Amino acid sequence: MTRNEVSMAVIGGGIGGLAAGLSLLRAGVDVHVYEQSRGLSEVGAGIQVSPNASRVLHRLGLAEALAMSGVKPVAWHQRRWDDGRTLLRTPLGEDIEAAFGFPHYQIHRADLLDALAGAFPAERFHAGHRLTRLAEHEDHVEAEFESGTHIGVDALVGADGIHSTVRCSRFGPDIPHYTGCVAYRGLVPADRLAHLDLEVTAQIWMGPGKHFVHYFVQNRRLLNFIAVIEQDSWTRESWTDQGEVADALAAFAGWHPQIRGILEGVDKTFLWALFDRKPLARWSVGRVTLLGDACHAMLPFMAQGAAQAIEDGATLAVCLSKVDARDVPDALRRYETLRQPRASRIQALSAKNKTRFHLPDGPDQEERDAELARGTTDWSSSAWLYGHDAGVIEPASWCGAGE
Template sequence: MTGVVVVGGGIGGLAAALSLLRAGLDVHVYEQASELSEVGAGVQVSPNASRILHRLGLAAALAASGVKPLAWHQRRWADGRTLLRAPLAEALEATYGCPHYQMHRADLLAALVEAVPPERIHLGHRLEGLTDLGDAVEARFAGGRTVRADVLVGADGIHSTVRQVLFGADRARFTGCVAYRGVVPAERLAALGLEVTAQIWMGPGRHFVHYFISGRRSVNFVAVIERETWTRESWTDRGEVADAVAAYVGWHPQVREIIGAADETFTWALFDRPPLPRWSAGRVTLLGDAAHAMLPFMAQGAAQAIEDGATLAACLRQLPPVAALRRYEGVRIPRTARLQEMSAGNKTRFHLPDGDAQRERDDQMAAGSRSWSFNALGWLYEHDAAELSLTADRLRT
């Protein structure tokens, strides 16, 4: 039986572990933290990801804590005018066979933790180095413990130690955007009569996103503004609610009221990395943000990590380790690179200053342009990452 070490116990690492276990592989997850936890933020689980999670036995858990949005509702920053309303919920599920969920990241992580056998998860293991021995790979953790396996997967996030060992230190590029994120108890916003939609407000130099999570008990928001400089790449720097409200002076009152209802916000500087030409070396590969960190403007970061695990499991089920990793990266890199590019492009589209380009965008959206409709994303949502033949077909089209 092929043995796999997964370094990193976040959403991507645990989803990969489940896919690999279901493929009959001997998998263990090593996480440097002393407990598994996620920051207080929302996550979108689109049909390409929920398809995999349902197959892994998580349908009931997703239904219990996830929210199915009625639509993507894209609006103008000052007056709230609807620019485009693309149906989700029943329409999306009927088209692609699986639902779209909005969730708290902690709820998704908890569902994955519950599904992975506890003896497969090892906390308090900080990777210090690794060695490819030819017929195996050895991982070295702080404190002197070593573990050998047939394959090692770096699912250790945007600051990946595994990526640095494989390809050297890299320098992330600041994209000129900083996000304030927060979660507000839904009862505080009851007077707004918020729809169960994912709302995106677009305006000059910034945008604002909000949606229900945690069984509609909370509202998650992300306020993205442009800044000239930033130094830290972190999810956990605290921000000031008053600063976030002040950044949206002149915007629709609903935007400012949602931000102002938060007890706290966290600031998140958005950094970018160009697509890697390869993810693997010998018996070691990357997964999730370690491989393809992307801006959140397509809501596909977690979904693509979940896809990675499914494809990796399919490759290892069919091929010897080294060949499987080559196939895995060959299948996944074109798809994730496309999404990295599209996510970066949405920064420009969301932040257009008022003027000719903005009016052209708004007119296209109001006319129901396919480029703004979920139907234009069939290649994304209908994809089954566990089906290698389907993946190959997608790459040829």
């Protein structure tokens, strides 16, 4: 692989940071990833990887790893909360693969992170490195870590998540807005749920003030669920607070026996509050930019947060592949121009789904259900989302230096 002259630090070794590291490496960038945790750390939860993300991951050489632990659901099944009536069933499996050329996966987050880390050179991954200070100069960026390490690079990207230190240092602290929703998350051993005879679909149950999503991960050994509930107040934003199973069961009293059966099978749940952020007007300042949750944290109601982070890395790599160190600021602005509108659109659509999923029974819910019943299984309306290739920039939008 030939190297260009650009050296880059990725701050944060989560899904977004590691995927970006791999994309940048393949583009010839001299990239290193700095992660605050001592090792790889992921919460015990599942994630959906849609074709717009699996396209990038396959190109990064991860097709086999995804196929080994991921589950390909046969359909998305949207259902009514109390009687389980089908509102819309959209075939996935071979259908979505035929439509977009790449599969839709359900996977354990740790399996995805392991696959990414396994493909990234160990000598370029620096665990136990928490960024503490950032200084930008005309021709380079300096970064300091709690470990005492000090580096100088041509470019730096903050892939350091929702509480991003990089974002804060460039754009100041942000004020997240509590959306009025909390989510219980959990993983249930599939053998405990055999009596429910669950199909291999991603199921979304909609009801008044709540919704419930479940799907298999890890070769169907575990069932992942997310139970979202409207709740008046919350103070912390964390992914790791424990929730009481009894509280979740009480919240879903009166719901279909399948939902209650899943909750009864879990040992431990995590409780997580949903905060909203307005799209950032800017992601890049000079030689520093952002990706993933650091710049577009979104509600998980389209299952696109990590997918968008993966796309960011692919586009960033294309923008940096044709420049030398002098042109980094222009390349980062181009990356932002290409990515910001799409990520903001998906952020806004994800937020809108909260209202749609949680309608109380009545005229609006009936209208939603009627619309779902008319729903098409033709993929043309979602081609903009799943058919997008973040690793290809149309010539019209490419006016980069060095061509």
